[in-house]
Amino acid sequence: MRVLVWRLLSGDRPGHRLVSALLLAVLLGLAVLPFALPGTKAMAAAARICIFIVLAGSYDMVLGYTGIVSLAHAVFFAIGAYAVAIPLAHGWVGWDAVAVGMAGGAVLAAVVAAGITLLSLRVQAIFFSMITLAAASLAQVLATQWRGVTGGEDGLSFSVPRALSPSFRLLRDPLFGVRVDGRLLTYYLIFVAALLLFLLMLRIVNSPFGRVLLAIRENAFRAEALGYRTIVYRTLASAIAAGIAALAGGLMALLLRYTGPDATLSFSVMVDILLMVVIGGMGTLYGPALGAVVIVxxxxxxxxxxxxxxxxxxxxxxxxxxxxxxxxxxxxxxxxVLIVYFLPAGIVGSLRRRRG
Amino acid sequence: MADDVLLRLSGVHTHIGRYHILHGVDLAVRAGRLTMLLGRNGAGKTTTLRTIMGLWRASAGTIAFAGQPITARATPGIARLGIAYVPETMGIFGQLTVRENLLLASGPAGLDPARLARVFAVFPVLKQKFQQAAGTLSGGQKQMVAIARAIIEDRRLIIVDEPTKGLAPAVIGQLIEAFQALKHTSTTILMVEQNFHMASALGDDVAVMDDGRVVHTGTMRDLAADEALQARLLGLSLASHQ
Structure with a gap:
């Protein structure tokens, strides 16, 4: 059992007993929440936590593991959401549409991220951030102006595959007092997808590739002197993180059955992700997961x-x-302010330091 | 002698911003030998090493490695030719463990047990600290990690910048032994060193720099034996390297 957990976590220890306990509580809480706290609001909050764990984790791969300060991460989230929403809103309702939207969104986000990174990583950090901010503004203009496709400022409301619609009943009788309907299935789809994506991110950051990213973050010149083409690694990291953010966006679209600029593309989404990563602890992946729980x-x-x-x-x-x-x-x-003051390396980072 | 030159710099100039640091460096590093690059502070030694590695761009002149021009190559491309660079100030990755530092410098196959055993034979303390974050090691141990990273794979040339800087005499003794062991493998080494005791204990050939140029080349043995030459080139007195 211990070996299995160790393998699933790719050998990445939470690093502190309290962190392990908190993560376990979050995992168990999210797993049983629909049965423990039946109600739309609790389930909506839990689903958002799942989605933001993935989104904040993907941003941590860029900010915490690679040291790239991008302000365009919400754009990739929005690309994923719109990629799922557009076919569904235009009459192509089915799992194939969801699959195509998810895959297409992830690929498109990865390509856009790679383009932005390749074009602008040669500039200094602050100018790179400005370029990503400009890209975010451009995406917002595009989403609000390209009315025929994106629905403009009103966004897109759409039907989801039947199994995910609230009226769908999988079982006639309630299970442990809870109706097994499309809403519950949507929640568990999001929960399982978020868990798998989180484990995938752990695998990536603990791979040789992730080790190079950490080396680049610490000293790019030294990494180059060891033979690593930092621009290639940074671009790949950005593209992978953007693809994962897009998948989170697709899940958000399925949850809300709606996508609009405010829900996925607004600057407040970007600020939320940034807060989650900073509060939780950059470069830890577990930290942003806890940060997502706190903020949501x-x-x-x-x-x-x-x-x-x-x-x-x-x-x-x-x-x-x-x-x-x-x-x-x-x-x-x-x-x-209190978290940043008392835990300057975030919740996980600071606890690990105290132990270390 | 010309045939066994592994690295050759010809008339290399380097500008850093508006400062002209190297003024036509000519240097030949012979295969299988340890070449010491000496000189007073600010003579351009570190800039020369960084220019070889492509970390600073040569504004004029040529650098050839094994007969192949590398002047315009990017740093990763130069490193992949089999050149390891150990920068001054213990160029390790502090947040990674010793093991991860060595893995970064290894090939795709990972750590070769035989080579790892050789590293541990040279630096036994690294075996105990293998899973420890490199940033938590002492200065001497960090330097050992940096050197271990250079020798964990077969290299055609190892470039080392002031390995003894800021280290205790006992650690310097250990480093001298480590480099002597490395010399027995016929590895080509280019080393910048301020510690004349270490330089004379290890060096086969020597090049002395002053004001961005190489002003003297020869054997280390000849320089070590000629105190007048040392005093003229390096400003060394007899007392300073006893």
């Missing part, structure tokens, strides 16, 4: 939690005002 839970539950606390403190001076649910972003920001 905060987005879903911080506001209601503040509402409850604020109501409980009604009549107290000042406190209900400070804890007003509308100020949830302020508290999220404060949480971020």
């Amino acid at each position: 839970l905060a987005e879903y539950y911080l506001q209601p939690a503040l509402q409850a606390v604020s109501a409980a403190l009604a009549g107290w001076p000042v406190l209900p005002l400070i804890l007003d649910p509308d100020r949830w972003l302020l508290w999220l920001g404060l949480l971020f």
Whole structure:
């Protein structure tokens, strides 16, 4: 059993008992959530966590493992989402359409990422970031202006294959008190796909290829002096990460049965991914997974939690005002500042350092 | 003598930004020998090594390795010809383990047990630290990792920049033994070294640089025996290398 887990994790230890415990709790929690906490909101939050674990992990491959500061990662997420949405929204509803959309989105994202990287990696880091920011803006303009294909600012709503639609019933009777419908199947499709993609990313970063990426991040000149063409490795890393981000985008499209610029392409998506990676710990993969859990839970539950606390403190001076649910972003920001201050290498990075 | 030259620099000039560092370097490194590149601080020794590796571009002149011009080649292409470079300041990857550092320098087949055994024979301490992050090692151990990385595969030329810089005398003794062992394998080595004791213990040939040019070439034995020449070329007094 131990050997199997070790192999599945590609020999990458979480590095701290607390990290292992947290990861195990997240894995088990996500696996049983629809049965433990039945309800649309909990399942939607859990599905988003799964998707963002993949998306943040793929960004970590670029930022944490390769040292490339790209601000265009949400573009690849959007490419994947639109690639799945476009055939479904234009009447081609079926698993073949989903498969073609997923594969096409991943390939297109990889090609676009490789193009951007090849064109701009020769420039200094800050200018590379600016170029990726420009690419992100261009993609946003394209998505909003190319109305006939992307649905413009309204986006695309579409039907998914029958097995994933909420009206579909796989079993007539509930299982452990939960209806086995299309929504549940969609959740487990996303859960299994996210798990497999996460294990794939672990395999990649712990391969000889991943080792070269770490070497390049630490000192590109030294890596070149060992015979590694850093531009090739960086481009490949960007392309692989973009392909995985696109697959996450495709999963998001299936979850929402909708794709639009705000859902996948807005700058807030990019900021969320960045926060997940920084909070969790760059260059650890496990860190961004935990970061995704923190951010998505905060987005879903911080506001209601503040509402409850604020109501409980009604009549107290000042406190209900400070804890007003509308100020949830302020508290999220404060949480971020505290994590960065006390855990400068992120949750996983800092815990590993303390142990090490 | 000309036939056994493995690396030849002819009239090499290098500019770094607006600074003209190398002013026509002529240097020949003979196969199977250890050539010491000596000179005062700022003479252009490190720049010469970095120019050979393509880390700085030569603005004029030619560099040929085994008769093949490499002046315009990119660094990875130069390294793949079988040239290993050990930069100064212990050029290791600190976040990777010793094992991973060696793996990076190995071929696609991974670590060859026989060569690994040879590395451990030269640097026994690396066997104990094999799974440890290289960044957590002492300065001498880091230097050993950097050198081990250069010898973990067969190389046609090993370029080493000041291996003893900042190291304790006991570690320097170990490094001298390691390079003497390496010399017995007829590996060609080009080494920059400020420690004259180490240079004279190891060097077969010597080239002395001053102001971006090679101003003296000959055998290390002749230079070591001629204190007046040392004083003129290197500013060394007898007391300084006792």
